[in-house]
Structure formats: structure tokens, C-alpha cells
Amino acid sequence: MVYGRSSNGRSFAADLDVVGHEMTHGVTDHSGGLIYLQQSGAINEAVSDYFGNAIDVTDSRTPMGDPAAGLLGEDLCPQTSPQECALRDMNDGRRAERDYLSLPPDVDNGGVHLNSTIFSGALWDIREKLDPKTADKIIYTALTQYFTPFTDFYAGRLAVLDAARSLSSSQRELVSISKAFDAHGITRSWQQRLPHDSRTVLSGVQPSGAPDVDGKRWVIGETDPVTGDPQIRVGTLGSTRTRVISEPVTGSRTVNGVIGNTAPRISGNTVVWTRLTRVNPYWVNADVVRGSFDGGTVTDLHPGGGMQGNADVSGDTVVWSGDEPLGGTGDHNDLFVKSGDAPVTNLTPEPRVQGYFPRISGDMTAYIHVAGSFNGRNAATYDLSTDRRTILPAGKDPSGNPMAYAVQVDTNGTRVVWSETDFDEDLQLRSADADGGDDRVLVPQGSPDTPFAPQITVNDKWLVYSDYRGYYTSNTTTEEMLPNLWIMPVKGGTAEPVSCNPGAQEAPVLGEGRRVLWLDSTFGDTSLVTRDAHRTRC
Incomplete structure (x- = not known):
């Protein structure tokens, strides 16, 4: 020792x-x-x-x-x-x-x-x-x-x-x-x-990523507190009944055995997530699978091997990023889409073109587009109804230099919100129409309100983002170090607190109106909580 x-x-x-x-x-x-x-x-x-x-x-x-x-x-x-x-x-x-x-x-x-x-x-x-x-x-x-x-x-x-x-x-x-x-x-x-202003949806969560919500239906990836198995749990707001819809974990050493389930998203009755499967003692595959809120059969959307994940779903259309399955083109981190029972389509088939972290609403997909160099990353959209791709230009920092690195993106179907950085300073938040018009800086880099490492989520009217600035600032109290959530109109405006809970507020997701679900540490553990309307001040 x-x-x-x-x-x-x-x-x-x-x-x-x-x-x-x-x-x-x-x-x-x-x-x-x-x-x-x-x-x-x-x-x-x-x-x-x-x-x-x-x-x-x-x-x-x-x-x-x-x-x-x-x-x-x-x-x-x-x-x-x-x-x-x-x-x-x-x-x-x-x-x-x-x-x-x-x-x-x-x-x-x-x-x-x-x-x-x-x-x-x-x-x-x-x-x-x-x-x-x-x-x-x-x-x-x-x-x-x-x-x-x-x-x-x-x-x-x-x-x-x-x-x-x-x-x-x-x-x-x-x-x-x-x-x-x-x-x-x-x-x-x-x-x-403990002081709080939220409603607890699920207490004692050991999360494996952010939750998601559609209407009153929610989903979260978690670790079972008894078995330690990664699983996908669903429930309905206002009800204490929940269910696990993922397949049972079959053991870390079992060939072709399920060893993990994570990163779920929900739309209506459809839930998609990443399933980890052991191929042999030395290799694990990550596959995007589709299941039902009501349980039942789980379907692999792109069988054949490879590493795939970061899926999102809207209606019966699923988008995700990852490698081509074994035996394919060999490209890495392509952007894929599958609508209903139609074949899988690669939206970034060009050599050295990659797509990361997609989000979809209706026919509109927003993602991080990389062409040639990993250090040149732009927010981009792909309109599935017209097969039109729009690469949104990089913004500029206060000195006029380009912000060459898009970090996270989300869309409500007509509007795109993303964060970007130049590596030297904190991020800035931007918003634009899906075709690149009406480009606005929502929170500029270097302002007192500039968030550090924000997680963003949007709906038709609102943007919610997390702010970790205090967590990475010296000479702060323990409470001031905790991340919190802010909400503003999706086209910009005054940011106001989502909640005054004293614990860490992380992994937000916007539902209908101003309903927000997030992971909160106020209650002595990590809990999934919600508010139907935000606070105006704390």
C-alpha cells in the first residue's frame, strides 16, 4: 500500500x-x-x-x-x-x-x-x-x-x-x-x-447516458442496482409503473452474448438504442437496435458487425452514425438512415466524409459533418424528403477567427441549434434555419453567460442547455461547482433557470412546451426528474 x-x-x-x-x-x-x-x-x-x-x-x-x-x-x-x-x-x-x-x-x-x-x-x-x-x-x-x-x-x-x-x-x-x-x-x-422544485420520475438511477421523452413516454439507459446489468427502462409521466424492454444481459464472456444496452431514444411507440454484443473473447460489436415501448422483439437495424451508435428516431425513421458493417466499404463514422422496412441508406458515402451525433425531427436530420480532416467539423443538415445536404458555415470568435469545431447539434425540424469552439476559449451557441438562413449567435463566446461544455436540447420553441462553467472555475464553493440548466427561445433571448434544485442538473431533454426531464443529484443519489415549466429566477 x-x-x-x-x-x-x-x-x-x-x-x-x-x-x-x-x-x-x-x-x-x-x-x-x-x-x-x-x-x-x-x-x-x-x-x-x-x-x-x-x-x-x-x-x-x-x-x-x-x-x-x-x-x-x-x-x-x-x-x-x-x-x-x-x-x-x-x-x-x-x-x-x-x-x-x-x-x-x-x-x-x-x-x-x-x-x-x-x-x-x-x-x-x-x-x-x-x-x-x-x-x-x-x-x-x-x-x-x-x-x-x-x-x-x-x-x-x-x-x-x-x-x-x-x-x-x-x-x-x-x-x-x-x-x-x-x-x-x-x-x-x-x-x-432536501429543498427542490422538481418532480421525481425515477429515483436511485445509475444512468448510462441521457434520458429521452416523447409526450408522456420516457426512456433511459441504466444499470440494474441488483445485477449490475446495463438495460433500457421505459415509463410514463404520472405513473410509477416502469418496464425493462432490452434483452437480458447474458454475460461478458459469452460469444454472441448481449453485454450492454445504452443511449436510448424514443418516438411514439418506437425506441432505439445501442446494444453491445460480444463477438469473441477479444471483440465487442456495437449495433443500433429497434424495440417497442410495450416490449417484445428487438431488431438489429444494420446487422453484419462494425461499431454503430448515437441513434435517434422520429416516427419510423432512424438515423445513426458508425462504421460500415464488416464486408462493406470500410468507411468509418458514416451517417446512416432507415425508414420503416426500407433498406439502410448511407448519407455520407463519399470517401473521407463522416457524420457524427445525428438528431432527427420529421424529415430533417442535423449532424456534425467532417470532410477530410477531423479538426474541420461543421454543423450540417440533411433533408430526407429532398435528399439535400446543407453544410452550415463556421461562425467566428470575437476576434474574427473561424470557430472550426462543431461539438453538439439538435434540430426541431425547421431550426438547427449547435455549439462550436475554436479550442482556445469556451464554446458559443448558434441557431439557424435548416437551409442555413437566419443564422444567429444565441450565446457568444467570451460573454459572462457563455456555457462550458453544454448539453443542448430543442423543441419547436425552446432551447435548453447545461452550464458547467462553475465546475471548471477555481475559487468556487462546492455548490457553485455544480452544473445547472438554462432555457431560452430557440431563436434567442434571455436565458432563465430551468430549476433551482441545489444538486447537479445534467443530461436535459425537452418534451412538449417547456417540459424538461433531466438527471439530478439533489436527492442524495442520481434521480430522473421533471418540471413542466421553468423558473424565472432562483
Whole structure:
């Protein structure tokens, strides 16, 4: 085990509770297997803090009532007080509904360290109230016999109580355990008491890409929390009933076995997505498949091998990008279309011409067009009713230089919105008619409102985009680092917030009117949420 050194140059291995903490991670990996993400990851860290400190105070004979007993890493700074030196304090009094930081997976793995003392505080309270050896045995039994990989805070509370009952704990001990979790706000409904202005469609999602919606029907790619299998789930707004429509995963080593399902899109009763299939022990194919919202047969749209994906659907027409199947022309990243039962058509058959990330509405497809050089990428449209392709010219930055790299595009059938960059600065957002007319800059590069790495989605009247600017800016608080969503008219105007939820707001999709679905971390995990109208301010 390599520990590294603290900011003052002292080895992290110089403090016994840090060593015990890291050793406990090994126990967790081979027992409870708590996934290192959001609440389960915070419990993973909490259990390591608990046993690391239990080892330390037992070895040093530090009383549990000592103010330093709940500190982790307090001996790493010989010149400062334990409280100033400590990495974490299990006696910091944090409560779930008040202090939980709703972070996306790419910030501290969803807050595995930053939220850990909410749960470890409850565990340490149990050790203070019960005989320490009894408490240690209860927590260890919970870890090794009752925790599952996706155990969240409330399920963790139930697991500790179940472990205590299995060890014949007294009623007084069970009450003490319950009060310890109560004191840290870990109760059945704590997540719903977090401030929010959205409706939850599906909670506890482990997403594999953005959701999609058509009318009241929605679809999302997710990882099953029990089996870990990637699957496609559908549902209807206003109903709690959902169903999985993808084929069962058959194992990562099975030849011709399905090993993944991701990136779904929906139009009416038709759902398309990317299915991953193992061809042999060394090769995986990605195929675009079509299924039904009601379930049933799943059809491969372009059989024969190759790597295909990024599909979208409108009515009975599907577009996607990818390689020609094995035995084809050998081109890479072409743009394909299939209408109903008609044959597949390659919309970019020319040599060294490629098409990426298509979106379709009616007969109009918008995509990223690349001709000859990967560094020269333009937004483009293809009108399927006229077989006319329009390559939209690159915009210019504030200095007059061309924005040579289109990043993402979407269309409502008559209007196209895209983001583009020159690599030197942030992106800008543009909008134009499908034939290139009425070209407008919606959010210019270099303005105070310029978004960083936006995800965009449009309908007939509105544009919604995500803004990650605070996430990549230094000297911001944790809350200011979270991405949020903005909405404006599709031809430009004032951007206003979609929601005032305090968590990360990502992967938006616009439905009818101003209805937006997105992935939100406000509720202590990742949830699929919605609003039917946006906020005007927060």
C-alpha cells in the first residue's frame, strides 16, 4: 500500500487511524462491496473511518469521550492541534437533510468523502453509547452480512439494526442505535426533505447516458442496482409503473452474448438504442437496435458487425452514425438512415466524409459533418424528403477567427441549434434555419453567460442547455461547482433557470412546451426528474 505524504511532508502512514482506514477498504471490497459512488461510496468511506479510529483509540486507550477520539488523521501535524490537523471529524454533527452535498459522480465520486461523516457520525455515536466491542461487532456484521453494493444511507441504518438483532442486542441497544441515526437525520424520508422544485420520475438511477421523452413516454439507459446489468427502462409521466424492454444481459464472456444496452431514444411507440454484443473473447460489436415501448422483439437495424451508435428516431425513421458493417466499404463514422422496412441508406458515402451525433425531427436530420480532416467539423443538415445536404458555415470568435469545431447539434425540424469552439476559449451557441438562413449567435463566446461544455436540447420553441462553467472555475464553493440548466427561445433571448434544485442538473431533454426531464443529484443519489415549466429566477 502506497500512502503518499500530507501537505506538511509527513507520510500518511504515520497515523494509525489512516492505516486502519485503508486496511478497512480491503475488507469492504471483499465483503459488502459498497460501490464507490454517492451514498454507497460515502458509507464505504464512513466504515473505513469508523474502524480506522476504533483501531487507533483502542491501541492508544483514548476514551470515547475525548474530543479527539472521532478525529481522523489528527496526528499528522505535530505543530498544530488535533482539531486543526484532522482530515475528518466524526463528531462534526452533520445531518443528512441539512448538510448532504448533492454532487455529480465526477466530483468526489458524488461526495464519497465530503458526505461520509453524516453516516460515520451515526456509527461513532453508536460506539459512544454502547460497549465499544459490541458496537464494533454490530458494524462489522452489518458490513459483511447486510450491506449490498448499492446500500444507501437509510438502507444502511436498517442493515445496522438487522445486524444488531442478529447478535441478540437488547431493546435498549436497538433504541440507542435508532437514536444515533435520528440525530444525523438518516430517516426514511430524509431525501425528500432536501429543498427542490422538481418532480421525481425515477429515483436511485445509475444512468448510462441521457434520458429521452416523447409526450408522456420516457426512456433511459441504466444499470440494474441488483445485477449490475446495463438495460433500457421505459415509463410514463404520472405513473410509477416502469418496464425493462432490452434483452437480458447474458454475460461478458459469452460469444454472441448481449453485454450492454445504452443511449436510448424514443418516438411514439418506437425506441432505439445501442446494444453491445460480444463477438469473441477479444471483440465487442456495437449495433443500433429497434424495440417497442410495450416490449417484445428487438431488431438489429444494420446487422453484419462494425461499431454503430448515437441513434435517434422520429416516427419510423432512424438515423445513426458508425462504421460500415464488416464486408462493406470500410468507411468509418458514416451517417446512416432507415425508414420503416426500407433498406439502410448511407448519407455520407463519399470517401473521407463522416457524420457524427445525428438528431432527427420529421424529415430533417442535423449532424456534425467532417470532410477530410477531423479538426474541420461543421454543423450540417440533411433533408430526407429532398435528399439535400446543407453544410452550415463556421461562425467566428470575437476576434474574427473561424470557430472550426462543431461539438453538439439538435434540430426541431425547421431550426438547427449547435455549439462550436475554436479550442482556445469556451464554446458559443448558434441557431439557424435548416437551409442555413437566419443564422444567429444565441450565446457568444467570451460573454459572462457563455456555457462550458453544454448539453443542448430543442423543441419547436425552446432551447435548453447545461452550464458547467462553475465546475471548471477555481475559487468556487462546492455548490457553485455544480452544473445547472438554462432555457431560452430557440431563436434567442434571455436565458432563465430551468430549476433551482441545489444538486447537479445534467443530461436535459425537452418534451412538449417547456417540459424538461433531466438527471439530478439533489436527492442524495442520481434521480430522473421533471418540471413542466421553468423558473424565472432562483
